[in-house]
Amino acid sequence: xxxxxxxxxxxxxxxxxxxxxxxxxxxxxxxxxxxxxxxxxxxxxxxxxxxxxxxxxxxxxxxxxxxxxxxxxxxxxxxxxxxxxxxxxxxxxxxxxxxxxxxxxxxxxxxxxxxxxxxxxxxxxxxxxxxxxxxxxxxxxxxxxxxxxxxxxxxxxxxxxxxxxxxxxxxxxxxxxxxxxxxxxxxxxxxxxxxxxxxxxxxxxxxxxxxxxxxxxxxxxxxxxxxxxxxxxxxxxxxxxxxxxxxxxxxxxxxxxxxxxxxxxxxxxxx
Amino acid sequence: xxxxxxxxxxxxxxxxxxxxxxxxxxxxxxxxxxxxxxxxxxxxxxxxxxxxxxxxxxxxxxxxxxxxxxxxxxxxxxxxxxxxxxxxxxxxxxxxxxxxxxxxxxxxxxxxxxxxxxxxxxxxxxxxxxxxxxxxxxxxxxxxxxxxxxxxxxxxxxxxxxxxxxxxxxxxxxxxxxx
Numbered sequence: 001x002x003x004x005x006x007x008x009x010x011x012x013x014x015x016x017x018x019x020x021x022x023x024x025x026x027x028x029x030x031x032x033x034x035x036x037x038x039x040x041x042x043x044x045x046x047x048x049x050x051x052x053x054x055x056x057x058x059x060x061x062x063x064x065x066x067x068x069x070x071x072x073x074x075x076x077x078x079x080x081x082x083x084x085x086x087x088x089x090x091x092x093x094x095x096x097x098x099x100x101x102x103x104x105x106x107x108x109x110x111x112x113x114x115x116x117x118x119x120x121x122x123x124x125x126x127x128x129x130x131x132x133x134x135x136x137x138x139x140x141x142x143x144x145x146x147x148x149x150x151x152x153x154x155x156x157x158x159x160x161x162x163x164x165x166x167x168x169x170x171x172x173x174x175x176x177x178x179x180x181x182x183x184x185x186x187x188x189x190x191x192x193x194x195x196x197x198x199x200x201x202x203x204x205x206x207x208x209x210x211x212x213x214x215x216x217x218x219x220x221x222x223x224x225x226x227x228x229x230x231x232x233x234x235x236x237x238x239x240x241x242x243x244x245x246x247x248x249x250x251x252x253x254x255x256x257x258x259x260x261x262x263x264x265x266x267x268x269x270x271x
Numbered sequence: 272x273x274x275x276x277x278x279x280x281x282x283x284x285x286x287x288x289x290x291x292x293x294x295x296x297x298x299x300x301x302x303x304x305x306x307x308x309x310x311x312x313x314x315x316x317x318x319x320x321x322x323x324x325x326x327x328x329x330x331x332x333x334x335x336x337x338x339x340x341x342x343x344x345x346x347x348x349x350x351x352x353x354x355x356x357x358x359x360x361x362x363x364x365x366x367x368x369x370x371x372x373x374x375x376x377x378x379x380x381x382x383x384x385x386x387x388x389x390x391x392x393x394x395x396x397x398x399x400x401x402x403x404x405x406x407x408x409x410x411x412x413x414x415x416x417x418x419x420x421x422x423x424x425x426x427x428x429x430x431x432x433x434x435x436x437x438x439x440x441x442x443x444x445x446x447x448x449x450x
Contacts (some may be wrong), residue, residue, distance in 0.1 A: 042398070046325055102399070132275075155422055
């Protein structure tokens with residue numbers, strides 16, 4: 001391996017760690033879901049039998065966690081390629097399984113794992129060339145998710161605030177919405193929902209262009225927006241956000257010689 | 272981005288090319304959503320598990336589609352006539368929050384209604400995801416009516432749930448039509 005590779009392996013582990021955090025954030029619900037799926041199986045002609053089987057679901061869920069843990073202790077390129085391939089394949093399965101296809105957690109984890117697979121394949125590239133690519137790809141993935149979230153909301157129902165009003169403002173038990181319902185009457189609450197919904201549409205649409213900004217800034221902005229969404233809607237959404245936050249951290253990362261302190265040290269040594 | 276493309280091109284970087292193509296393809300499909308009716312149909316069918324085949328549906332799953340479309344659902348013990356379904360959608364559109372037992376609006380006579388409301392995405396999750404299946408446990412049969420809208424396009428689907436052996440429920444798509 002080239003000099004500087006350990007820095008990239010650290011970034012690899014940061015993203016894998018964030019994927020694991022996303023999966024573990026769902027762990028509280030998973031045993032109950034597994035029991036329901038096992039006790040009340042749903043048969044249909046749409047899903048293949050293997051992708052309706054709860055045991056397969058459990059395997060698809062735990063294998064990325066176990067392989068992610070192993071990734072914290074290995075740095076051989078071949079092993080990391082295998083680990084990221086297995087994780088990506090399992091998470092793709094989660095996105096297509098009857099019991100989990102709708103949960104965006106596994107979709108963000110899938111794309112973050114694809115990023116780790118790409119990085120593992122490129123670990124023999126000098127870090128000076130690889131890091132800028134890694135940061136750009138990280139923000140391309142984050143921007144893709146904002147794009148996917150934005151375009152589906154370009155509808156009259158979201159622009160009027162009706163959809164988010166029904167989902168959150170009417171009776172969602174969360175501190176932010178409880179506070180609003182306690183402070184606002186029905187009509188002002190409905191108007192607030194409209195403003196909230198329009199702000200969500202505008203911010204998500206704008207963030208679809210984050211990849212156009214320098215990675216350090218786009219990573220910081222993306223991270224702040226993702227945290228804001230979770231904190232103001234539902235902390236359970238951190239299961240969706242952790243994987244993307246890991247990519248934002250990569251985007252914000254600068255190699256030691258290119259950081260402010262690194263440049264100051266270099267300048268001092270040259271004087 | 273220009274630097275990225277130049278670097279990928281000059282080094283004939285296959286891994287980066289493939290990754291970039293995957294991101295570009297997913298982005299292009301998303302951008303086409305507000306512009307193309309065929310793409311809108313594919314997205315709407317995807318959210319109702321009504322794509323032409325599982326393969327077509329599965330191919331789209333990696334494409335982000337989060338809190339998308341205006342999705343409404345109605346879960347009922349009895350089959351609803353088209354007029355009754357229209358009443359449910361009209362009530363939901365008029366911003367009435369429905370709860371069991373029904374005691375409001377024109378839906379009070381629909382005694383078989385279990386639940387109705389708005390969902391963020393993939394409204395079929397009402398019966399496939401999490402512990403929502405518990406709701407089906409006490410009922411010999413149940414029907415799930417779904418309506419999703421995106422700009423001028425609309426899809427309506429009807430599912431039937433029926434016990435099929437011990438601890439098994441058969442989920443059957445009765446009809447799905449795009450407007």
